[in-house]
Amino acid sequence: MELFYYAVFGGLAAVVAALELSKTNKDRINTSTAFNSFKNNYLVVYSLMMAGDWLQGPYVYYLYTTYGFGKGEIGQLFIAGFGSSMLFGTIVGSLADKQGRKRACVTYCITYILSCITKHSSQYKVLMLGRILGGIATSLLFSAFESWLVAEHFKRNFDQQWLSLTFSKAIFFGNGLVAIISGLFGNLLVDTFSLGPVSPFDAAACFLAVGMAIILSSWSENYGDPSENKDLLAQFKGAAVAIASDEKIALLGAIQSLFEGSMYTFVFLWTPALSPNDEDIPHGFIFATFMLASMLGSSIASRLLARNSPKVESYMQIVFVISSASLMLPIVTSFLVAPLKLKGGGISFSGCLQVLGFCTFEACVGIFWPSIMKMRSQYVPEEARSTIMNFFRIPLNMFVCIVLYNVDAFPITVMFGMCSIFLFVASILQRRLSAIADKPKTEDRAMMKDKDAEGEPLNVM
Known part of the structure; x- marks a missing residue:
């Protein structure tokens, strides 16, 4: 491998290490023991969920080629995944507000595990079903977990600023460190141990199962709108009105x-x-x-x-x-x-x-x-x-x-x-x-100036 790749990787690693080691008190948020326990639990689960996702990514296209499918057929499978996320994933993900975010996170695990199992088949229809299930799972991954975290964070009366700490750590580990380790682990399974291109999907299913066990045993349920008289169409309408x-x-x-x-x-x-x-x-x-x-x-x-x-x-x-x-x-x-x-x-x-x-x-x-x-x-x-x-x-x-x-x-x-x-x-x-x-703050300052100009009496004890 050329020296250039090692130089870029080593340079980035050095900068990341320097940034993490040089943090001062101004760069850190003082939290409580209860919050740290809550945060670490979420980070473990989120990292396992992301490991299940990252292990699959590099080998999806390669697996399809080993089954003899051409570029056009593989493209259709990928389109099916994103289309499923847009159609079915939106419906399933939206049910989390009414049926519970914890249930939605468990549904993500089950759906993605089933998607991994379909990779053992070389039948186009089975693989298409796997892509549809994967699309639904992707929508849940990028909505249900964050929704559960935010609701649970405020339900436990933690400081709002502490939420940003969980977010940044989740991305640092889940989208960074776990992605690197997953890539190396997948390469170990496929190339070093010669277990075949389907082995990363089996490993992903195992990580997802472990994460699901932690969710079932340690997470409490929370809801967005638990009212019984509000159907899915009303939820969609309410969301559209909120956006508009x-x-x-x-x-x-x-x-x-x-x-x-x-x-x-x-x-x-x-x-x-x-x-x-x-x-x-x-x-x-x-x-x-x-x-x-x-x-x-x-x-x-x-x-x-x-x-x-x-x-x-x-x-x-x-x-x-x-x-x-x-x-x-x-x-x-x-x-x-x-x-x-x-x-x-x-x-x-x-x-x-x-x-x-x-x-x-x-x-x-x-x-x-x-x-x-x-x-x-x-x-x-x-x-x-x-x-x-x-x-x-x-x-x-x-x-x-x-x-x-x-x-x-x-x-x-x-x-x-x-x-x-x-x-x-x-x-x-x-x-x-x-x-x-920033507008509300500007308006508040203007109102305060107007009150001062009118000479409103001050409360003097």
């Missing part, structure tokens, strides 16, 4: 869809971008490097969220601009660096520059997740939290399905340009959200 009537919620949903849509598109684009001439690149090691960059971002986010200034609404504007610029790099290098005509070989100079840009984007992803969770906890109403969060994923899943269907229709540079534009639009919307969030 509150500009902050609508802006938050648009920002999330734009960023996550770009992020999922990036997942499909980074491999052909780094190896346009079939260059020999270590996909697993590059993936681990990206996850390390995401850990760097979550470490930065934990420092930012621990302080009252700058506010999350303010610094996220900068994050979106940086992420937009980083995805413009493939377009810039295509003009400034002469393309190589040779097939094969090592990574090109252009590819090296793009790796650095993609690591920057992944660092922005690491900052994005705990920050968007923090904003959702502030703006999304508790009684319809899961329903609204799944509403946010509808345009995201629709966008990814369109991209997958037309992935060969446009050059890679066009796709990256589109993502860059989306991220820049997200920064504009974030600026608007920040202005609205």
Whole structure:
């Protein structure tokens, strides 16, 4: 493997270690023993859930090819997964508000375990069923667990600022460290032990089963709206009204869809971008490097969220601009660096520059997740939290399905340009959200000045 990969990985690891070890009291949040116990329990469960998800990701496409399916059929399977998340996942995820978030989390485990079991079959219909189940599980993963956490956090009367600590740690471990370990563990099962491409799915099912046991034994149930006279259609209508009537919620949903849509598109684009001439690149090691960059971002986010200034609404504007610029790099290098005509070989100079840009984007992803969770906890109403969060994923899943269907229709540079534009639009919307969030404080100051000018009497003891 080329020295460049080790240098980037080692440099990121050193920076992450330095950030974590150099934290001062200003960068830490003082909490209670009860909260730490609650937080650690959630982090263990969330890490197990993410391990079940990360173990599968690198081997889904490869497993389908070993069963003899072509690119078109595999594309249809992937579209089925995102389509299922958009349609069935939205319904199942929304039931969490009424039927209970703990039940929804257990449903995630059962659904994803069943999806893993279907991978043992080479029948197209069975694999399609697995993708549908996986799509439902994905919706639950990104809504039910966060909804349970937020409701349980406030039910136990913990300080609101402590919630950001759980968010940042969950992303640091679940989307960073666990992702790296899962990639290495999956590689051990498939390549070292030669257990076959289905073995990571069996391991994922085991981790999910352990997590489900912890949920059943240690989590209490909480609800959004437990009223018996409110059906699913009424829940959808109430969520739609909440989004339409509150500009902050609508802006938050648009920002999330734009960023996550770009992020999922990036997942499909980074491999052909780094190896346009079939260059020999270590996909697993590059993936681990990206996850390390995401850990760097979550470490930065934990420092930012621990302080009252700058506010999350303010610094996220900068994050979106940086992420937009980083995805413009493939377009810039295509003009400034002469393309190589040779097939094969090592990574090109252009590819090296793009790796650095993609690591920057992944660092922005690491900052994005705990920050968007923090904003959702502030703006999304508790009684319809899961329903609204799944509403946010509808345009995201629709966008990814369109991209997958037309992935060969446009050059890679066009796709990256589109993502860059989306991220820049997200920064504009974030600026608007920040202005609205600050507006009440501005109005309060104006009212206080008016009262002072009118000479209202002061209460003197």
